[in-house]
Amino acid sequence: MKYFIDPDIRKAETLPGSFYQSEEVFNQIKEKIFAKSWQWVGDSHSLLPLTDYAHPINLLDHYLDEPVLLTRDTNQHINAQSNICTHRANILIHQPGKMKKLTCMYHGRRFAMDGKMEYMPEFKEVENFPRACDHLHQFAVKNWFEHLFVGLDPTFDLGNTLDVMSRKVGFLNLDRFKRDAATSKDYLVNCHWALYCDNYLEGFHIPFVHKDLNAILDYESYTTELYDHMNLQIGYATGADQPFDLPKDHEDYGKQIAAYYFWLFPNMMFNFYPWGLSVNVVKPISPNKTRVSFITYLPGDQEMSTSAQVLMDKVEREDEFVVEGVHRGLKSRFYQTGRFSPTKEKGVHHFQSLLCKFLED
Ligand code: FES
Ligand SMILES: [Fe+2]
Structure with missing residues (x-):
């Protein structure tokens, strides 16, 4: 099956339901994407x-x-x-x-x-x-x-991605970060793995789906930066929460940044907060089932507050509710494809374009 995402986001259509349902595509993704990245x-x-x-x-x-x-x-x-x-x-x-x-x-x-x-x-x-x-x-x-x-047999280098990440969050003394078993956990979600990523890749839904998160993020300032096989969403603080203490020579110095959300193609998320890091790995099981592992890393002198834990879990449940709904919705006989918001869905467009590019090669 051939899929295509127009490089011009204003003209592009989203992936159709068949992409997320087909066993054949699911297996092609395994060899052409996961084995090659x-x-x-x-x-x-x-x-x-x-x-x-x-x-x-x-x-x-x-x-x-x-x-x-x-x-x-x-x-x-x-x-x-x-x-x-x-x-x-x-x-x-x-x-x-x-x-x-x-x-x-x-x-x-x-x-x-x-x-x-x-x-x-x-x-x-x-x-x-x-x-x-x-x-x-x-x-x-x-x-x-x-x-x-x-x-296993990667067709691209990870160096550029890691350089951008170092530029943005290298100041955090990442060497001191330690894995925290107590706050790490897995979620089983009844959806295709790529739908979970689609949802992660836009902040568009935050005011609609995540009321509590929305209260501490400045929706208007939220940005998405695209790189080769990675993209970065930046959440800005409204003042209710402590932003990063950025060093003077940092390219974002002076901005009230509450979170750096890095997504690495195809299925990895590195979410940096002032309290630490949450790595999320989206693991395909079947076209209808996905395991998402949340692994917490904390700097030596920090811990994850109960309120941060509660919020993260709540946001995850809210995301699961929508992606499981979308997964069912895509099976409808009456849904064809959607369109992208050029201002708010650049990350999803980027991801779907990469999926198509890798499946084509
Ligand atoms: S399988 Fe024979 S030595 Fe390893
Ligand atoms: Fe979300």
Whole structure:
């Protein structure tokens, strides 16, 4: 199926219902978008707390389902590689822990921490061994203030995105941020993952859907900035809440900024508030079901107030209510496509354009 979003937002139509319902499109998105881009997997403090350490993860359960092994070697070098033994495809490492070598428990094949095949019993007579593919397959990995991103086969670089993020929020001493389990949680939403992102990508609905949030955000000032595979929404404080204390040399110095909402294509959100960071990862399960993981990071000396927790949870429930409604609405025989507001829906237009571009390639 071919989808098209006109680059001119004034002329463009939104994606039709079939996009969100089709199993075929859902599977195409998996290979053409998720396997070709980047996924945030967590922070290296939590995942790889020590040197000579390996941590297996499954990249996007129920979707990509790709076994990935993260390692930190003696020299602090971090690798992301396939967690599949190159002999007969056994899962190589099952539990995170300290180790100096990666040894398969099935027939004893041994790899260095960087995935190089070092030893295999009973293979002396084998010709042309080891081949390049007998070492562990290596994935692209990017480390931004301890946040790790893995790309299975990415077609674009993450560098520009991370540079913009550093420019905007680098002043926050992100190295001091720690994952906070108590305020992190998952939500299961009955909608297509892209609908959840569509909704996130506009502040248009805030006065209609989020009355409490609207009271502390200045709707008129709300802005969206577009970058290559990322966009940034900026929420301004009305005065009811404490804005960021921006340093003098910051490009936004003098503005009363209450939140920086970064969205990274295709499914990641980094929401920075004066109290800390909430990372949201939108995980496709089926065309009708999505898991959204909220992971909180707090600076060493801060905590997330109860009122901030209550507000975040309330806003999430309000968003779920609308996206689940839209998900049902798109199935109607009588809905075709919609149009975009050029002033308020630039982010959604950006996202839908990227979806189409990747599906085309
Ligand atoms: S599958 Fe790993 S050594 Fe045989
Ligand atoms: Fe919302």
